[in-house]
Amino acid sequence: MNERLTEQKSIYLQISEMIETDILREILLEEEQVPSTNELAKLYTINPATAAKGVGLLVDEGILYKRRGIGMFVANGAREKILAKRKAAFAENHVAPLLAEARSLGISKEELLTMIGERNV
C-alpha cells in the first residue's frame, strides 16, 4: 500500500493493483478489512471517487467484498484468484515485451533461453 503512484497508468488501476499486491504479499490477509476509500484518498492525495473506482474493480472481481455499514474486506480465496489472474497475464505483460526487445536487438530464441537458463527463478 505504500508504493508510489506513477503517471503511466490510470490512478484507479494503480490503486486496485496495489491492493492486489498487498494481498499477494500477505500484507493484507483474507477476511481482513482494507482501508476505506477516504483513507486511501488521503494517503495518496487522490479524489475519493477515484479510490472508490479502484476498490470497485476488485469488488466486481470478487477479490474484495462489502460488509454493510462496516467497510470492505478481502474475500476468502482472493489470493488464489489474484495469482491465477497475474499468471494468465504474465505472458502478455512480461514475455511479449521481452521478446519484442530481443527481436529488435537480434537476440535469437536459443540465446534468450540460455540467458534464462543461467538465472535462478
Next chain:
Amino acid sequence: MSLHCENIVKTYSGKDVLDKVTLDIQTGKIYGLIGRNGAGKTTLLSILAAQNPASSGSVTLDGQRVWENRKSLEKICFSRELNANAESGLAAMKAKEYLRIAATYYEGWDKPLEERLVKLFDLNVKKKLGKLSKGMLSMVTIIVALCSKAAYTFLDEPVAGLDVVAREQFYKLLLEEYSSSGRTFIISTHIIEEAADVLEDVIILHEGRVLIETDTQAFVDSAVHVSGKAEEVDAAVSGLEVHHPETVGRSKGVTVFLKPGQKVNESRDVSVQPVSLQRAFVALCGEEEGKS
C-alpha cells in the same frame, strides 16, 4: 442542489473576458478550473460568487438567482487571492481581524478548525496582512475557505507561494474536509500536475470559453502521445483530432484526443504513450498554430 450559470458574458472595456459560459456545478464534487493567464478564471469565480456582475447571463443556485440574494450567498464562499498592497486597504489589517470578519460572515464558521489550521500552518495571526509573505497570505485564504463551511467553496490559486510540503498539506486537508462534509469545491490552479489526482472534474477555460468540462480521468484517458517516423505517425493518426505536433528531423510527436470508439492505428510502427493532465492541457491550449 446545483449551481448553474447560463450564457455568462463579461466585457471589460470592449473586450469579452467571458464568452457565453454555461456550467452546471454539481453538489459534492471537487472541480478544477484550469486555464492560461488571462483565460478568465478569476472573473468566472467572482461572477459565480456574485461579487462581480456579469454583462449578461445568469447564475442560479437551486433555481434562485444568486445576485444580491443573501440566502444563496451564505452557501457560497469565494476565498480570493489576497493582495495586501496599500491600495487594497487590507495591508493594515491583522490576519486575526480578517479571520474574525470572515467568521461573522459565515454562519457555520468552524472555529476549532480555524485554530487547528493556524497552528498547523504556524501562522502568526497578530501580524498585519501587509507584513505576511505570499505563502502566508495563501494560508489565510485557505483557512477562510475551509472554515467557512459554505456548501460551494471556490479557491483561486490557493497554493500560490506555498512550499511543496504546505501544498501537500493543503490537498490532504481539502480531501479530509471534502470526505467528511461532501461540500463542493472549485479550485483554480496553475500547478496542474499536483492537483490532477484530487480533481474529480476538470473545467478548461480558454480565451473566455469553456473548452472542456468533464471527468478528469476520462479526459486524461482520451489523450495519447504518438511518436515515431513522421510518415508513420501521420498514417497512424489520420482522421483523429491532432494537437501540438513537434518534429525533430525525421521524427515526429503529436498529442491526439480520441473520441469514444476512436483508436490510434497501432499497426504502424509508432509509440503510443499516456499523457498527464498537464501535457493534455498544454496540447490543447498551448499552441494555437499547432492545431490541424
